[in-house]
Amino acid sequence: METFDDYVDRRLIAPIETTSRRFYIFAGILLAIGLWGAFAWWTQLRRGLSVTGLNAPVFWGLYITNFVFFIGISHAGTLISAILRLAHAEWRRSITRAAEVITVLVLFFGMACVVLDLGRPDRVFNVIRSGNFTSPLLWDVTSVATYLTASTIYLYLPLIPDIAILRDRIRSRGWLYRPLALGWTGSAKQRRILERAIAIMAVIVIPIAVSVHTVVSWVFAMTVQPMWHSTIFGPYFVVGAIFSGIAAIIIAMAIIRKAYHLEGYLKPIHFTNLGLLLLVMSLLWFYFTFAEFLTTYYGGEPMHMVVFLSKTQGRFSPLFWTMVVTCFVVPFALLANRYTRTKVWGTVLASIFVEIGMWLERFLIVVPSLSSPRLPLTAPSYVPSWVEWSLFAAFLSMFILLYALFTKFFPIVSIWEIQEGREHSVGEVTSRVLSYLPEGEPS
């Protein structure tokens, strides 16, 4: 720990020390999309929400869809990383950081989506000034703010030893790394405290993460609207969140691996293992979706059936069946098959499909229920406007840009945890496995 091995893990520092021209081009494109989004937002501030495709009764559309989608992605990181850490899954070492950064960054965009959706964004602080705690939206504000705090701490703690390495190595950025390293020397006492803190945060962060998407689902489930008012919405949303979150990690890892030549750290086995988790979540997602739709269909309440049919046979059916294919059929086929599952491209392809499908799932929860109000109301169908699409594209771009910038300031693969794995874990795992077995030599 005390000395950074210049030769072994230098690839993990390389992205911070040198930046290629391609990175600047890539960042430039993302920034341009971000600026276009800023223009779209300015247009909306100037002319109000009339620039969206929303109407009565479809009062919520793309912004709320994206809110649910982004908050869902945020379950990638912290939750997966915390579970893997607590389970002593040794293969986690090179992926936890990449996952945790997703969480922290994407949460900002999730929250920003709600502000975009407000008719009066200038009054957003009314939720603090005169918050009404019977509103599930306020539960959301509380829970997301807690999650952002906890996952920021949880990202930061394991960063400290790596920041200390950078502090000692890159003098020109001492102003940044010195205060952040908190005087880390790598002493036995410091390590003990750090490990304890990480373990505590890993435990704390799991219930918070679960609460976040449960509460997001309750924004819908607490109303009496058809196909929103469902008791399984909490776990259904959490499952969908973890599902889309894992897919996001896989995609991010593939890009990092390619861009920074980290094939040695992010190996096919990491993708395969995450792919297996993704497969489990795909099956869980299918189970929940099937349970939800069969219950609605069998109950056959007329108002619920109107929404049910609009999804399965009516206006939204192309999107609905695309969702079933992209969330279940394709990922299942790719991930249940050993050939594709053990390939990086196989898991990445499955993940791309999952992201498309999970976005559609969010859209199909928000819009169809609103499109079929209980009492007749004539209105055109909801078609998102260019402003809404632009802001979606801008949010995605800015998220990717911030993520890329993170990799330029901090190691995206945890250096000290890799070293720790190399130096201590092999012996630790051997003795752990031996402890599971009966004592003494086999006869």
Add this chain to the structure above:
Amino acid sequence: MTRWAMVIDLDRCTACQACVVACQVENNIPPADQSDSARGRGISWIRLAPFYEGEHGTRPELRLVPLPCMHCEHPPCTRVCPVGATMIDHEGIVGQNYARCIGCRYCTTACPYTVRRFNWKLPEWPAPMEEGLSPDVSVRPRGVVEKCTFCHHRLQVARDKARMEGRPLRDGDYLPACVESCPAEAMFFGDLDDRRSIVARLAAGPRAFRLLEELGTKPKVIYLSKGESGGDV
């Protein structure tokens, strides 16, 4: 206690829309232009909802039902407001605080009757109409939600008048604009807790029913229709 309630007799209603027009004028609701209407952005606090009825296989009959805010006793909209910008007052009127509303539209999506409206843009009136705006009702800014208030401002006027004349408020002193304007005399308004009031008597009658009663919202708009008690419209 007082519980303000409205009764709409569907057997008398001719669907002339006088109530809709009276409401627009009374409450400073900007007229929707063609593009607003085409995009589902027009604002109205009371609308005529088209219901089709009739036996399966027969020619369906169209029935237009005037639909203001139900002023539910258990309003699903007030609970979900994150900033407490909408509340039910002690006399049962569900109001909206335009100065506090952040325009999140949670109330509009939570309302099972879809009677709340959002100000997608700044309100505009054609030149001569602007001079005719009512000084009793505030014009809503862009980006907030608005709704039927049972012409709450009229209650204040009626109450002041009664006080000046040194008498209690009588049945019929306070009428919303829609009720007052109904040429078919199909709309009634008053205190549901006053057993002698016309609304209490009509609401207790065999023709009375409420919309989406099964949701437990306890609407205070009561409809009358023959042979339809408790059922759908």
